[in-house]
Amino acid sequence: MNTAIRKATLQDLEPLSLLFDSYRVFYEKDSDLAGAKVFLKDRINNKESDIFVAIDATGNMTGFIQLYPIFSSTRMKRFTLLNDLFVHPSYRGQGISKALLFEVQKFTKETGSCGLMLETTKTNVIGNSLYPAVGFELDAEHNYYTWDTK
Numbered sequence: 298m299n300t301a302i303r304k305a306t307l308q309d310l311e312p313l314s315l316l317f318d319s320y321r322v323f324y325e326k327d328s329d330l331a332g333a334k335v336f337l338k339d340r341i342n343n344k345e346s347d348i349f350v351a352i353d354a355t356g357n358m359t360g361f362i363q364l365y366p367i368f369s370s371t372r373m374k375r376f377t378l379l380n381d382l383f384v385h386p387s388y389r390g391q392g393i394s395k396a397l398l399f400e401v402q403k404f405t406k407e408t409g410s411c412g413l414m415l416e417t418t419k420t421n422v423i424g425n426s427l428y429p430a431v432g433f434e435l436d437a438e439h440n441y442y443t444w445d446t447k
Contacts, residue, residue, distance in 0.1 A: 300359065300393055302400040305348035307341055310334060312358040313350060320361075320383035349400055351384070351393045360384035362397040364404075364413075372411045377401075379415040382424075398431045416441060 305313055314334040322328050340346040340363070351360040363381040368374070379401065384393045405413050415433070417424040429435065 299354040300391070300396055301352045302349055302396050303352065305341065305350045305361065307338065309350055309358065310338055310341075313337055313348065313361060316358060316361050316383055316385060317381075319385065320381060323383070346380075347401075347404065349397055349404070351388075351397055353388070359388040360393045360397060362401055364401060366410075369411055374411040375409060377405050377408075377410045377413045379413050382415075394427055395431055398427075402432070 311334075314330060314337055317337055318328055318330045318333040321333065337348070341348065345365070347364040347366075349362050349364075350358050353359050360383055361381070362379065362383075365378040365380050367376050367378050369376040382394060382397065384397075401413065413433070415428070417428070419425070
């Protein structure tokens with residue numbers, strides 16, 4: 298794999314927005330490229346998330362991962378939510394997801410965060426085999442609840 302992983306900047310907004318829109322469509326949301334661009338621009342400008350991108354040898358953006366800072370009261374430390382991971386379908390199976398995950402694990406340690414957490418659907422066969430392969434452990438002890446304002 299000849300892929301570079303680096304932190305995204307505003308100069309990455311165009312190709313990152315395309316990937317982000319594809320990610321949302323994958324999760325059965327309507328395409329909204331303009332909204333994706335605004336959302337990502339706000340996250341980067343306001344330093345509300347850390348986004349890492351994968352770039353192939355020809356300069357194409359092939360994937361991204363987005364992290365949000367949260368905090369653990371019991372650990373009294375920053376904790377990191379891995380919210381988004383996406384690799385363009387044309388580039389899957391090349392180890393890009395693992396490279397992105399290894400980079401954010403390194404970033405998590407460097408920034409003093411006590412760990413990473415994520416959620417994925419039980420039907421995400423690829424993710425459910427990928428995450429344990431890079432050191433994540435399934436938490437089968439806790440229930441996960443959500444509440445939406447809709």
